Structures are given as C-alpha cells and as structure tokens.
Amino acid sequence: MATDQSDEPMISARGLTKSFGDFEAVKGIDVEVRRGEAFGFLGPNGAGKSSTMRMIAAVSPVSGGELRILGLDPATDGPAIRGRLGVCPQDDTLDTELDVFDNLFIYGRYFGLPREEVRARATELLEFVQLTDKAHAKVDDLSGGMKRRLTIARSLVNRPDLLLLDEPTTGLDPQARHVLWDRLFRLKQAGVTLVLTTHYMDEAEQLCDRLVVMDKGRIVAEGSPLDLIREHSTREVAELRFGIAREGETHEGLAEQVADLGDRVEVLPDRLLVYSEDGDAVVAAVQARGLRPVATLVRRSTLEDVFLRLTGRTLVD
Amino acid sequence: MAAPTTATAPAELTRGEALRRQVDYWATVYRRTWRGSVVSSFATPLFYVLAMGVLLGGFINGDPDVLEGATSYFQFVVPGLIAAHAMQTAVGETTYPVMGMVKWQRIYDSMLATPLQCRDLVGAHLLFVLFRLATTCAVYDLVLAPFGVYGSWWGPFAAFGSQLLVGMAFAVWVYGVSARLRSEEGFGVLFRLGVFPLFLFSGAFFPISNLGEVGSWVARLTPLWHGVNLSRMFSLDEVTWWLAGVNVSVLVVLLLLGWHWAVTGLERRLVA
Numbered sequence: 001m002a003t004d005q006s007d008e009p010m011i012s013a014r015g016l017t018k019s020f021g022d023f024e025a026v027k028g029i030d031v032e033v034r035r036g037e038a039f040g041f042l043g044p045n046g047a048g049k050s051s052t053m054r055m056i057a058a059v060s061p062v063s064g065g066e067l068r069i070l071g072l073d074p075a076t077d078g079p080a081i082r083g084r085l086g087v088c089p090q091d092d093t094l095d096t097e098l099d100v101f102d103n104l105f106i107y108g109r110y111f112g113l114p115r116e117e118v119r120a121r122a123t124e125l126l127e128f129v130q131l132t133d134k135a136h137a138k139v140d141d142l143s144g145g146m147k148r149r150l151t152i153a154r155s156l157v158n159r160p161d162l163l164l165l166d167e168p169t170t171g172l173d174p175q176a177r178h179v180l181w182d183r184l185f186r187l188k189q190a191g192v193t194l195v196l197t198t199h200y201m202d203e204a205e206q207l208c209d210r211l212v213v214m215d216k217g218r219i220v221a222e223g224s225p226l227d228l229i230r231e232h233s234t235r236e237v238a239e240l241r242f243g244i245a246r247e248g249e250t251h252e253g254l255a256e257q258v259a260d261l262g263d264r265v266e267v268l269p270d271r272l273l274v275y276s277e278d279g280d281a282v283v284a285a286v287q288a289r290g291l292r293p294v295a296t297l298v299r300r301s302t303l304e305d306v307f308l309r310l311t312g313r314t315l316v317d
Numbered sequence: 318m319a320a321p322t323t324a325t326a327p328a329e330l331t332r333g334e335a336l337r338r339q340v341d342y343w344a345t346v347y348r349r350t351w352r353g354s355v356v357s358s359f360a361t362p363l364f365y366v367l368a369m370g371v372l373l374g375g376f377i378n379g380d381p382d383v384l385e386g387a388t389s390y391f392q393f394v395v396p397g398l399i400a401a402h403a404m405q406t407a408v409g410e411t412t413y414p415v416m417g418m419v420k421w422q423r424i425y426d427s428m429l430a431t432p433l434q435c436r437d438l439v440g441a442h443l444l445f446v447l448f449r450l451a452t453t454c455a456v457y458d459l460v461l462a463p464f465g466v467y468g469s470w471w472g473p474f475a476a477f478g479s480q481l482l483v484g485m486a487f488a489v490w491v492y493g494v495s496a497r498l499r500s501e502e503g504f505g506v507l508f509r510l511g512v513f514p515l516f517l518f519s520g521a522f523f524p525i526s527n528l529g530e531v532g533s534w535v536a537r538l539t540p541l542w543h544g545v546n547l548s549r550m551f552s553l554d555e556v557t558w559w560l561a562g563v564n565v566s567v568l569v570v571l572l573l574l575g576w577h578w579a580v581t582g583l584e585r586r587l588v589a
Contacts (some may be wrong), residue, residue, distance in 0.1 A: 020589065059429055060589060079329050079432035087430040093423040097349060109341045110431035112334065154427075 008071050009194050011163050015065035016049045020173040027053040027217035028065060033162075040204045043214035043302060044313070045246060049197035050090065052214075053166050056195065057087050060173055081112060086160030090167045092151045094139045094270055101126065101135040104154055118157070125153040125291060129183060145176025150250035152183065163187065165196040169203055181206050201303035213307055220310045225303055232309045233301035234263050240272045241310040245293040256290065261285050266308055275305070322514045335437035336444065339428075343445045348380045357409065358391055362402045363460070369522065370394050386555030387526055395466050396476055396552035397521030399457050400544040403484035406453050408512050410446045411488050412504050415495035418442075425587055443579070450484040468554025475551035479564070483544025486568045489575030491506040496582030543567045 011033040018026040026048040041049040054060035055067060058074035058081040067074060069081050094103050101122055108118030124133045129149040134142065142150065148168065156161060168184065169177040184207055188194055198204050204211050205225045213221040213228070221228055240302045242254055255265045255272055262276035276282045279298030286293065308314055330338075374390030377535050387393035418424040428438055458473050458480075467473045494507065518528070519541035525533040543564040550556045 057430060079434060082430060083432040085430070089426065089430070091423065093427040095424055095427075096422060098345060102345060106342045106345060107427070107431070109585075110428060110433055112330075112338055112432070115341075160430075188354050 006243050008035075009033060009068070010037075010198070011039075011195065012068045012072060013052075013065065014067075016052070016055065016062060016067055017064035017105045018048070018055060018060065019063045023098075024063075025217055026055075026063075029214075029217075029219045031212060031219070033195055035193055036191050038188050038196070038207050038209045040195075040208035040211035041197040041214055042199070042201065042204045042208075042211050042307070043197075044199055044307075046216075047214040048217040049214055050166055053164055053195075054198055057164055058082050065260070083158065084161045086158065086163040088148075088151050088155045088163070088165045088168060090170065093149045094147060094150060094154070094317070096139045099138055100131060100142070100150055103139060103150060104157055107154050109156040113158065121157055121310035122153075125156055128156075128186075129153040130179070130314065143176070145172050145179060146179060148172060151226060152180070160192070162193045162195065165194065168196055169198070169200065177203070201307070201317075204303055210294040211265075211303075213303075213310060215307075215311045221306065222263075228303060228306045229301045233305040234275040235301060236275075236297055237301055237305060238262070238274040238276060238279040238282040238286075239295075239297040239299070240274065240283075240291075240293040241270065242272070242291075257289065257291065258282075258286055263307075268314070271309075275301070278291065320587065329434075330432055330437070332437070332440065335433055335560040336441050336478030338433065339437070343399070343441060343448075345444070347448075354449070358406065358449070359456055362398065362453075362457060365398055365402075366395060366461070366480055369398065383524060385549060386553050387549075391464070392553060393524075393549070394522060395461055395464075396549040399454055399476075399522060400480050400483050400548040401516050401519070401521040402457065403450055403454055403480040403540060403544065404487045404515065404541050405512065406450055407446055407484040407488035408491050408507075410449055411442075411492040412495050412507065413501065414531055416498060416501055416504075417495060419583070419586060425583070429587060434516050436580045439492065439576075439580050439583055443485070443492065443576075446488045447481065450481050450488075454480040454484070467552055472551045472554050476548045478512035479544055479568075480552060482565070482568045482572070483541060483547070486540055486544070486571040486575060489572055489579045493575060493578035493582040494554060496579065496586050520545045540571055 009032045011031060013029060013031040014247070015028045015030065016026060017024060017028050029048075029052065031052075034158070041047075041052060043049050051060065054075070055062050056069060058069060058078040061075065070084055072081050073080055097108070098106060103120050103127060104122035105115075108121060109115070113121065123132075123135075125231055126135055129152060129302065131146060131150060131153070134146065139147065139150070151169070152165075155165075163180065169180055171182065184194060184196070188207070194207065196203075208225060210224050211222070211228070212219045223230065240247070240254075242251070245295045251267050251272060255267050257270065259265050261282045262274035264275040266273040266275070274282045274286075283298060286296075304314065370391040373392065377390040379387065379389035379392075381388055383462040384390065425438055429435070454477055458477050462473065467476075491507070493504070498504070518536060519525075520536055521537045521541070525536040525542065528536055547561060547564045547568075550561060
C-alpha cells in the first residue's frame, strides 16, 4: 500500500453515486482533491453534500462509480482509510457523559495510540482549540462553539492526513465562527488537507482554495471562489429594495425598467439584484430614472450570486 | 501541528485489537455507572430471595418429587431466580444503553469514524454485558453458598456458566432489536409482553409441570426455561445429562444466530 506519493490525489471520485432505495442523493460526481488543498462542497440542504462526505469518510458504501481515498478503496480498506482520516461530523457526537479531556483520550484509544501518547496529544490539542481550562468540564456545560472546537480537536487526535468537516460552523454565532475559521486556517497553513461542506458562501470563500457547487446531487460548477465568481457573475451587484410595491408596480415590472442597466437582473421576494461591473453607476442610473428604492446596497459578487445564477435559487432558505 | 503521517495500517484490525482499543471506553462507563447498578444487580434480587425463597417458601412443602429434586422451596427457587435475573440484567444492558449509543448520544457514529467496525462495537458492548452478568451472578451464587443450595462442589460453577449463557442468549437478541428500533416506545412492549411473562412463567417460580401438558411444552420452548433448568439441575446436582445437552445446544444456537442478528442490525442502522 504505497499511497503517499505527493502527486497522488487524496480523494478521487469518478461517476460517484449514492442511492437510498429509489432516491438518488448523489447522481454521478467527479471530484479530485490534492494534498494540502482546502476543498469545499457548497450547496443547499439536500444537495447531496453529506452523503458524499459519508462515502469519503469510508462509512457509507458507494452505490456506483469509483472512489479512491488516499489511494485506497473504501469498500475493502475502510478501517485503514479511517485510521488516517479526521472526521468532524455535522452533529458533534461527543460523549456528554465524559469530560472534555476524556472525550479526546477515549477517542485516541480507538486509533490504537498508546495511553501516554494520547494523553500528551489531548493536552496539546486542548491548547490548540483553546479549551485547556475546560479540560475537566462536562461536555454539556460547553457552549456550541466550544463543543465544535472539541469535535475538531477530537478529529485531529490521530494526526490525520485528511480532515473532513461537515458543516463546521452551522448553528454557531458569528464570533464562534471566526474563532473556528482561525483554527482551521492554521491547520491549512500546517499542510493538513481540508475537505468541508457548507451552505455558507462566506465560509467557502474564507476557507476553500477550490470548491464544487452542488445542487440536487450533481456538481454544477467547479473552481476557485474567485474563478467561479468571475466566470458566473459580474464584479459588483447593486441590491435595490423597493419595499411594498406602489402604484401597481410589481418586482417583475420594476426589473424590466432597470434590465438594461446591468448584465443581468435577479428578482428576489424582497429585492432586485442588478449585476454589473459598476454598482454605483447602476444606483445612480436607477435614481435618474425617477425610481425610488427605499434602500440600496452596492457590494461585490459572492458565491451566493454564483449559486443563484446556476440554480435560480438562493443558497440559504 | 498535524503533520501528515506516513504510517500505513493493515486493512482490518484483528478482533482482539479492536476490542482492546475499546477497553478504556467501557472501563469509563463502568466507573460511572457501577454505583447505580448495585441496587438493581444485588439488592433487588436479594429481596426476591428473601420474599420468595424464605417467606413464601415457608408455606410450601419441600417435596423433592414435586420440586424437581429440591428438598425445600428455597433450594428450588433460587437457581431459577438467578437465571431469570441474568436475563433481566442482559435485557437492561441492551435496551436503553444501545438505543442511546445509536440514536441519542450517537457514540456509535463517532466510533465508526475510526478504524473500528460494527461487529467490533457489538463485540465490545456484549463483552461488557458479559462482564456485568459475571459479576452479578457470581456475587449472587457466592452469597447463597452458605445456605445449602448446592448439591455438589462443581455444581455452582456449571450453574454459573449456564446463567451467563442464558443471559448472553438474551443479550444478543435484544441488542439486535434495539439496534433496529426507531423509538424507545417499543421497549415497553418488550418488557411487558416479553421479559415479564418469561420471568413469571419459565419455571423460575414453580415447576413447569404445574402449567399442564400444553403449558409446560410452551414453557419448554422459551429460552429462559433452558437457562433456569440448567441452573437448577447443576445447583441441586440432579442433572439429566441428555436434557442438559439439549438446553445448552438450544442456548448456544440462539447465541450464534443472535450474534448475527445483532451485527446486521447495527450495520443496517448505521452503515447506510
């Protein structure tokens, strides 16, 4: 099992599918993740991200296509693969009956690490995720962000080659998310290959070198966040909020009136998005036409816009 | 900080290695729960012995022809009670604790993200049940030694073995049920319509011949009766060897089939 040639992909999937009965959650995707990369699966709930992650984690059997993780076949080498992975699941699955330190200690033992080594490793990891002073606290007493950091520490106990993070910051407050991103960024700097799923575009932009956009079990786009934005959107977006439609105006009607001001106009329930290289110019032109939006915002295009363009839907409901 | 390792691992762990890696977990569980289990493991059964064996037994004529060779009701009821208690301990350890690890705390999910596999988890969990059975039954058997229950020096050891066997035969099957069960409400049915009738009617408290021709055959078909019968025959040193062979065979077959049922249950539930 010579699997550590640095040019070999960490993950390689060809025509990968996953079915549950009649329902096909993943409909034939091709993915390749290289060593040291931070790779993301971006998509709304139900896009097939978690099913894909469970297959990559060598927990869920592949329904069709080909999958190699660290050069190994999960169907035959599951335990060997899992021994070299770190998995941070969407639900923390921490043992609430154990204290913080024991959660790491017990977990390290599953990987066959000697007790002394696990103790040292657990101490080091608590330091890394800034939970040293909570070492003997009960898990139930931790905040959501702390629990998530503990789960990340747990996933690192075996010094994994590949770290899988399923929705790492879902449900966390903004401050806790930033603390977590900082830790993940450090891991990335240390050369750990990160694979994460998220339905937050800002998270994907912050952390991912490269990502795929998934929708309904398929990959609809692939590239770096910047490339995707450049390819599928404009530089800027002018957001126009008209409030309650007056004088019989509808959003669709308003959209027609501003359609020529940008490359493209998206109609959302609460606002219009006008895609253009120069958002301020769009706003000025809208006002010059006598239209009076109650609020305007000019911003750069994000992955959210890419997703909207590709699927016609917003990412977060 | 987490530099990539170059170590390669064998494709699968040996069974022994997989179990060894879970020892610390189960030791921690035991350290956390043993105090609570003292009452259910030791106090409750001794209340039964006192109430049934001593107080109720005082009204019962100790006729060996009726009591399957026992010279007192106390001698008759105690070996059966221990076997029945083994069943209850096994069921207790494989209902809510299994569902908790599958569904509530999802400890099994976290374990399956490591090199461990379903059968390793089932194996370690059931070994823990075996440990619980061994400690409870051993204490029970020892405490009763001075009261003249045993008919030979080796009988209690064989009885102890049969108590473990019947306990484990229940553990594997109930484990398989718990692994498949979506909601804990099913346990109510299991306890009321499964465990409790078995406890009462499998010959622990009265000779199954009291149940009449048909009733006694129904009782003989229950797994608990095989354990009760073995435990009693060995304790009293009134062994019918061909019957003991049947009892052991039935329980061993149940144990092997139940092991398969337990492992497939967990696999279907967690490895989808």
